[in-house]
Amino acid sequence: MAPMTVDKRNRQPKSGARHRAGWILCGPGKWLENGVVTVFEGRVLSVERLAESGRSGAMEDHGAGVIMPALVNAHTHLTLSALAGKVPYGNGFLGWIQSLMAARRVLYRDDAVEAAEAAVFRMAASGVGLVGEFGPYLPVAGIMADAGLGGTVWLEFFGNRKRLPSLPEAVGDITFSYAGHAPNTVNPDLLRHIKQRDAEEGLLYCLHLAESIEETVFLETGKGAWADFLRGLGMDFSGWKCWGKRPVELAAELGLLDEATLAVHLLQVTREDMATLAESRVNICLCPRSNANLHGRLPDIEGFLSAGMAPALGTDSLASCDSLSIFDEMHFVAERFTGLRPDQILAMGTINGARALGRQDLGRIEPGAAARLIYVELKAGSAEQAAERLVHEPNEQVTWLG
Ligand SMILES: [Zn+2]
Known part of the structure; x- marks a missing residue:
């Protein structure tokens, strides 16, 4: 995980571990193509398109598949x-x-x-x-x-x-x-x-x-x-x-x-x-x-x-x-x-x-949510196709985001 640097003017953490994938499943029906999830101290700091992600620091590119909540x-x-x-x-x-x-x-x-x-x-x-x-x-x-x-x-x-x-x-x-x-x-x-x-x-x-x-x-x-x-x-x-x-x-x-x-x-x-x-x-x-x-x-x-x-x-x-x-x-x-x-x-x-199970902090990817996230390897041309593949195919290639 990248070290946190604090901007003294707004006291906001500036960097964390950045994870990119072809698709991010943020919540029910909420998909982001070519997205980056930034995680710091076990929490999601941000989730955004790669093109809009201006943050510095190393990024782990997981592949064409889906980053989703555990x-x-x-x-x-x-x-x-x-x-x-x-x-x-x-x-x-x-x-x-x-x-x-x-x-x-x-x-x-x-x-x-x-x-x-x-x-x-x-x-x-x-x-x-x-x-x-x-x-x-x-x-x-x-x-x-x-x-x-x-x-x-x-x-x-x-x-x-x-x-x-x-x-x-x-x-x-x-x-x-x-x-x-x-x-x-x-x-x-x-x-x-x-x-x-x-x-x-x-x-x-x-x-x-x-x-x-x-x-x-x-x-x-x-x-x-x-x-x-x-x-x-x-x-x-x-x-x-x-x-x-x-x-x-x-x-x-x-x-x-x-x-x-x-x-x-x-x-x-x-x-x-x-x-x-x-x-x-x-x-x-x-x-x-x-x-x-x-x-x-x-x-x-x-x-x-x-x-x-x-x-x-x-x-x-x-x-x-x-x-x-x-x-x-x-x-x-x-x-x-x-x-x-x-x-x-x-x-x-x-x-x-x-x-x-009383855990409002899990089951979604948005700022503040707990970063218990997985990456699933698959290829999809659209969010609909990614969702289809997640539920219809035996997803054996699952990786935990560290
Ligand atoms: Zn039972």
């Missing part, structure tokens, strides 16, 4: 990475959970840590810079920080638990928060208590919501395959006051849905649920590849966009999806949702995720 994987379970390829998808959601629990019981901690570490570094190499991680099992935060990632680790709680432990200290750019696992695994009183605790501490709350038909039937009737499954685990849900409501309806009634909540999945939503979600201004994260594998259906992305929402993307774990790459997730979305514009999909993989 991608955001808003929902993962890194601690399940060792189960990649070990949990079959074809036996329905309950079958998948039962296989997952059986595979986890015989998993050695060291193997789980090793697999999580490999998965984290592979995810960072694929261009992900910010992560929403779910699960308490392993010390993944340190691994994430070592890989240069930022994000939130949500400690998830289940069942009828009464008290919450205190949260660990932040590690690098990784902070901790409390999560309720889902309305079909957590006593509604505990879901509300966790939300209140997060709110008191100024933290973001997170939960899986409206993911499976089993969850919907269980909440509506108190019966069905999910009820049998919980009984089999020895979980007493007889005191849960949640019956007769759809998942989104229940979450709204418990006061869980607001701007400080991230709701994940939302596969089982009616038009009315969608309106409730939009009105509440809750952040949402969709995991289309995981949903296709576990539930054989896809979230209504167009519906959420038409309702004025800004869905983020998550991969879920390697036990339900082939990779933790958000390029792969965007690629899948582009193939399956042909009515979406590439810029909408890119927004889902960048700025929507950053906002969902």
